[in-house]
Amino acid sequence: MADPNLILVGVNHKTTPVEIREKLAFSPGEIEASLERLINQPEIVENIILSTCNRVEIYARVRNTSEGVGLLKQFICDYHNISPQELETYFYSYQDEAAVEHLFRVSSSLDSMVLGEAQILGQVKDAYSMARALQSTGMVLNQLFEKAFNVAKRVREETGISERGVSISSAAVELARKIFDDLENRSVMLVGTGEMAELAAKHLISYGVKTVYVASRTYERAVSLAKTLNGAALDFDMFKEELHRADIVITSTAAPTFIIKKDMVERAIHQRKNKPIFFIDIAVPRDIEPEVNDLENVYLYDIDDLQGVVTANMHEREKEAENAIEIIQSEVNKFNNWVVSLDAVPTIVEMRKRAETIRQKEVEKALKKMEHLSEEDKNTVELATQSIINKILHKPTINLKKQTQSQEGHVYLKAIRHLFHLDD
Amino acid sequence: MGKLVFNISLFSYLGASLGYFVYLVYRKQLVSTLATATVGLGLLAHTAWLGLRSMETGHGPYTTTFEIAMFFSWMIVVVYFLTEWKYKIKDLGAFVIPLAFLALLFSAFLSKEAALDSETQHFWLTMHRTLSVLGYAAFTIAFAAAIMYLIQEHQVKSKKLGIMYFRMPSLEVLDKLVDKVITIGFPLFTLGFMTGPLWKAKMDQPFLSWDITKTWPLVIVWIIYGSLFFGRLFAGVRGKKAAQGAILGFVMMIITYFMHV
Incomplete structure (x- = not known):
């Protein structure tokens, strides 16, 4: 492929400890200043700076790749007043195809600390729009980043990389949805007002849960949490009587013994005509007797169970990442083809110009x-010779355009340039 | 000609069964589309075959055990298509289409002899057999959904969330599906069950000339689905119990069929 002279220099959470990363981070204001400083360097044609808590990366199109890499490294060191020797071991740099692949991996969240997390795409988008607003990007980086967003979308839609919850509360929501399907109009009861319980409840509410009951030994706390969650506070002695009203029960009290027992749940299920109840016990020591899980239509998960689900989900995401890599590979190829096709046009123009010059001279x-x-x-002679040129060059032009879409496009371009002596 | 058409439907169902399984495990959209298209092709061939057979014999395909197996398989696919269209549960195909395939495969081993004409030209026979087979097909869908429910229920209960946990629908959806098909299938089956004696009566046989050894398993099938039907309405029979009931009913239904062969 004709080289787009694309480079990337950066550090991330895998190569660099946080003590160094935090020194290298660029604030939005600093990014703006830096983009402008870099674009004013004659060596740099286009550039974008991505700075998040886990990575600092500069993407650039340069005139000469090895000089460009050195220049970007130097810039980062100078900007943050750190000696290049100190940073050399942390930096990674990629060129052309490898740089394209790296960006696609980053935007698709394959390079993230939490595989498949959604935040990074937004951060890449922000970095891009900031650079675009300052006109530090051009045709190649624009196309590259737009493509990176598409790739991220494809990966999210076609693989399960962000499908499975990898936090306790998202795993709990996922389970609730596998039991009840739609959470719209379901009810949740909080017994105890622990922080994690509150988080899980908020998560459930965001999925449509409408009715919230809160019970706590300290009634005031129940009232205040119920207020934030737009629910109703229950007297602590009352919750056992009201258990049958809840589809989902989250316990997080500091009680030293089980406060929800099997017979209690048995009664509630009977009152509910066997409609299922999902118990989430995030208290340590546990609040719910484990035997409750033996009852039909009752599902009980304690904190360790949920942790186990999270670990399993993480493994699943890793498996899905392999499918994502396939998608990325094919998109990298597509991008390369695009870059190559860009270069066919000037070659064709030059080739025709060369022929036309000879024709004019000879005529x-x-x-x-x-x-x-x-x-x-x-006039007839003029037209006839023009027509000969056109006819002879017609097929090569068509074929060159076609071939530059393929993997070997660069070979054809090189051959044409060599045969027609276009690079003298 | 008939043989070719029969083989097309048989192999379509086999291919689609495999396709649905691949989709269940690997989630390739293309495979799922292909599987559905293959079932469609099989159903077309199957329908053509039933048409040919009816033209040949001069009556509907429900008089001999061979015809019933063919008809049953056809009805399963038809009801499956309706269910998939209504509920959009693609994975059901992996559990239902193999059953349609097995029924069709089984029919290939039965005698293709047509029944005597005098016994077959009755409106009540058509009603009796069509409604019964429709009911059986609905119960087959319920059976498949019940199997899926039990797999999913086991995973959530045992906290071992395998690949099926993510692939398969929620317990709520599966339980509702079991309920829906039984709610529709049971009245149809009951009507089919009741029109049987009417046909016998038209045949100038005593109204209740039941062969008790042949009829009692059918009564049990009726009782099982009846308990599920009324149990859900009045006693909150649902979830695992309902799924187990649907499986038991299906097994009893198959036994009944074999007692009639």
Whole structure:
């Protein structure tokens, strides 16, 4: 492929400890200043700076790749007043295809600390729009980043990389949805007002849970949490009587013994005509007797169970990442083809220009020897030679355009340039 | 000709069964689309075959055990298509289409002899057999949904969340599906069950000339689905119990069929 001279220099959470990363981070204001400083360097054609808590990366299109890499490293060191020797071991740099692949991996969240997290895409988008607003990007980086967003979308839609919850509360919501399907109009009861319980409840509410009951030994706390969650406070002694009203029960009290027992749940289920109840016990020591899980239509998960689900989900995401890599590979190829196709056009133009120059020269020479020809005849000679050129170059032009879409496009371009002596 | 058409439907169902399984495990959209298209092709061939057979014999395909197996398989696919269209549960195909395939495969081993004409030209026979087979097909869907429910229920209960946990619908959806198909299938089956004696009566046989050894398993099938039907309405029979009931009913239904062969 004709090299787009694309480079990337950066550090991330895998290569660099946080003590160093935090020194290298760029605030939005600093990014703006830096983009402008970099774009004013003659060596740099386009550039974008991505700075998050887990990575600092500069993407650039340069005139010469190895000089460009050195320049970007130097810039980061100078900007943050750190000696290049100190940073050398932390930096990674990629060129062309590898840089494209890296960006696609980053935007698709394959390079993230939590595989498949959604935040990074937004951060890449922000970095791009900031650079675009300052006009530090051009055709290649624009196309590259727009493509990176598409790739991220494809990965999210076609693989399960962000499907499975990897936090306690998202795993709990997922389970609730596998039991009840739609959480719209379901009810949740909080017994105890622990922070994690509150978080899980908020998560459930965001999925449509409408009715919230809160019970706590300290009634005031129940009232205040109920207020934040737009629910109703229950007297602590009352919650056992009201258990049958809840589809989902989250316990997080500091009680030293089980406060929800099997017979209690048995009664509630009976009152509910066997409609299922999902118990989430995030208290330590546990609040709910484990035997409750033996009851039909009752599902009980304690904190360790949920942790186990989270670990399993993490493994699943890792498996899905392999499918994502396939998608990324094919998109990297597509992007390369695009870059290559860009270069076919100037070659074709040059090739035709070369032929046209020769034609004009030769026709001029010939016509000088044929002064007797009428204007009309001269015109015919002119048209005939033009037509010969067009006919001869027609197929090569078509084929070159076609071939530059393929993997070997660069070979054809090189051959044409060599055969027609275009690079003298 | 008939043989070719039969084989097309048989192999379509086999191919689609595999396709649905691949989709269940690997989630390739293309495979799912292909599987559905293959079932469609199989159903077309199957329908054509039933048409040919009816033209040949001069009556509907429900008089011999061979015809009933063919008809049953056809009805399963038809009801499956309606269910998929209504509920959009693609994974159901992996559990239902193999059953349609097995029924069709089984029919290939039965005698293709047509029944005597005098016994077959009755409106009540058509009603009796069509409604019964429709009911059986609905119960087959209930059976498949019940199997899915039990797999899913086991995973959530045992906290071992395998690949099926993510692939398969929620317990609520599966339980509702079991309920829906039984709610529709049971009245149809009951009507089919009741029109049987009417046909016998038209045949100038005593109204209740039941062969008790042949009829009692059918009564048990009726009782099982009846308990599920009324149990859900009045006693909150649902979830695991309902799924187990649907499986028991299906097994009893198959036994009944074999007692009639």
